[in-house]
Amino acid sequence: MLEELQTRNAFLQHVHPTLKLLSLFTVFFCMIFVYDIWRPLAVLLLTVAVVAFLGKVPLKLLLGLLLPFALFGFSFVWLQVVFPEERGSTVLFYVFHMPVALENIQTGVSLGLRAMVYASWSLLFVLTTSPVSLVMSLIQKWHMPPSIGYGMMAAYRFLPQLREELAVIRRARQIRGMGKKPKVREWKEMAVPLMAGAVRKAERTALAMESKGFDGSRQRTRYVQMNYKKMDVWFTAGFILFITVIFLLPMS
Amino acid sequence: MPNKRLNLRDIVVISFISAVLGVLYLLWVLLGQMVTGIFGPVGGGLMAGFWILAPVVCAYIVQKPGAAMLAELIAAGTEVMAGSVSAGAVLVLGFTQGLAAEIIFALFFYRVFRLPVLMLAGMAGTFAAFLTQYVLYGFSQYAGSVVVFMLITMLISGALLAGWAGKSFTDALVKTGVLDRFALGRQYRLEQQRDTV
Structure with missing residues (x-):
């Protein structure tokens, strides 16, 4: 089933694996500096939409895969409420005499959503990239021996x-x-x-x-050529726009 | 002085061992996520050492520069190819964990592969995992005591699950004879001959 998804005739499946990998790392890096709720939420929803429409991945499957991460993300919330670095001042209610502050819930939800953003981008990569094309592009474009x-x-x-x-x-x-x-x-x-x-x-x-004569040298003919195509330009342009709007603009 | 560069056979054997471990890593992730979801990242810390098995086992077998790094990268790559739902984190962690274990073996000039060194490599691996997760998942937002406690559980896990269990497993594997053409297997045969003479 995974193989069928990875080789579907959709936009994301045709994007060069190295570009998808690069975008994955970029999102990871950008998310490190985010502590509000709205941006991770926006990224999460956008990513799910992109994978569902541009990758033709069934929404049901996508949400099913993300569900365990909701539990994982929730652990960030309660940990933040019980053991915050700094307890917030807007106390909402008490649980066993322990004040629960709005600020801590916000930070916890943000970190939980961040974990889910990581998961959704990982899914974008994994569900649309076949292992063979990944390894082939790493050998041909990123100089993997x-x-x-x-x-x-x-x-x-x-x-x-x-x-x-x-x-x-x-x-x-x-x-x-x-x-x-x-x-x-x-x-x-x-x-x-x-x-x-x-x-x-x-x-x-x-x-x-x-x-059979395999000596590990780069001078060999290849059946699968992993070259950059027009799709890759579109993907890169869209990705740069996305990063600019979500991460770069709010900073300035 | 034997050739210290990784040859094709080393690379393929490391690939196979790491791929098998990569599948186990993936199963361990499910277990780890359940533990983390219930007991929080501190309880999850005790699981962390398992993900350093590939560099410890492969470096111990091959005893050449680069084996630990390569092993962890391949294990991470296998997880991604097999469809890990946390592909990005897995690749970043694979790199940092492998690098940390590699540094420990390099500090001993790839000559000492005794239990303390393997445990140290395991601890370095989980320490790198801790640092990576600290940055990725924003641990700076939690109380210092929790974070320190998490680090301690991860270090213990690295020493036991990666260092001790990894060595114990590989020592059992050597006795089957499949590793006779690697550094570890040669040492084992030499010791046996010495004992019989």
């Missing part, structure tokens, strides 16, 4: 096998009469064979890569 890029992709392709390997280890335990479910204390009995299998597979993969 090809050996690391292809190594990562090989490892990523191996991951679906893990579940199968885990089932094999579990059955092997069972056949030796070691019980059906391993206890938490016996985690090593599952983890060690699992990792040993991964290391063996990795060595075989490295050998196969070398024997």
